[in-house]
Amino acid sequence: MIVCYHRSSSLGTLEFCQQKYFLQYNLSFKDKQNKKALMGTITHKVMQTLGDKKVAMNKGLDLVEDEETGKTLTFEECDDLKLLNDIAFDYYSDAFPELDMTDADRRKCLSWAEKAVAYRDGMLDPRNQDVEATELFFDFEIKKPWAKYKYEFEDQTVEGYLSIKGTVDLILKHDDNYYEILDYKTGKRINWATGEEKTHEKLQGDTQLLLYYYALKNMYPEREFSVSIYYINSGGLFSMVFDEDDYNKAENILRKKFEQIRDTEQPKLLSEQNKHWKCQKLCKFSQPYKEGAEKSVCQYIRDQIKSRGIVDVVEKFGKIEKITTYGDGGGRLADKKK
Secondary structure, eight states: OOSEOHHHHHHHHHHHHHEEEEEEEETTOOOOOHHHHHHHHHHHHHHHHHHHHHHHHHOOOOOEEEEETTEEHHHHHHHHHHHHHHHHHHHHHHGGGOOOOOOOHHHHHHHHHHHHHGGGTTTGGGGSSSSEEEEEEEEOOOSSSGGGEEOOOOOOOEOOOOOOOOEEEEEEEESSEEEEEEEEEEEEOOOOOOOOOOOOHHHHHHHOOOHHHHHHHHHTTTTTTEEEETTTTTEEEEEEEOOOHHHHHHHHHHHHHHHHTTTOOOOSSOOHHHHHHHHHHHOOOBBBBTTSSSSBBBHHHHHHHHHHHHHHHHHHHOOOOTTTTTSTTTOOOOHHOO
């Protein structure tokens, strides 16, 4: 397969199903939007706006401007969780009308935000923290020999170094040298690829959290970072303190994933017949590749790879210009609609 970058979502997809990774990150096929995931995005937007208020205050501003929704809010409006929830809910539900978002969904999103800010007497309410940044996007190359790639297509060559992309929900400043990476989760505290519960021990070796630490240490090597993940509806706060050994562990994981993807010539399917419940419930690519077809998108592309090879399939069905530039960071709608 082709690999030019890692981000936590791409590595999660790889663990879930190699074929799904190929379809999404090599061919730029879009999977269906999930209602619960969108509700999580809405809650993230509310928490982001609360953090944006604190950032604006620290900068001596008196308004919060949200480029994504196009809204300009006063500090008083930023304290109105219902207003923030309504803005985010309307924005995202309008963008995905096929999900049929309901008033019950709206109320549930609001309850999640209320729960988040009330946790431990407001300990994780961004307004009660020294917020360094919200939705911090990172994108940098690992300029080491093992991370170099080169792919030859019919009309062009794609080459460079593996890049690491992603977005951190919140960066909290505790003092001039010590910062905390905070990630919000509204879903269950499980690994969807394996079904295992994410205990504190497993989170200590979690690829997403290690990737965040690795990224921020590359961006700000003079700073120290801890990484916290807050499961709003599934267990509360879990905090990890990483060190140089964890940094090296993270790079080793990134290298192994890079080599695994690069060396895969025939991606594996989670289920060859697409009968697994995860194929049926969680993946759009189990649907027929065209009206009346017996084969699914997943199976059709599998057979195309067998007969044509990876590179030819990418040239025929994919968008080569997107292989290195998927998305522009985070949960932004622009990223989801591309």
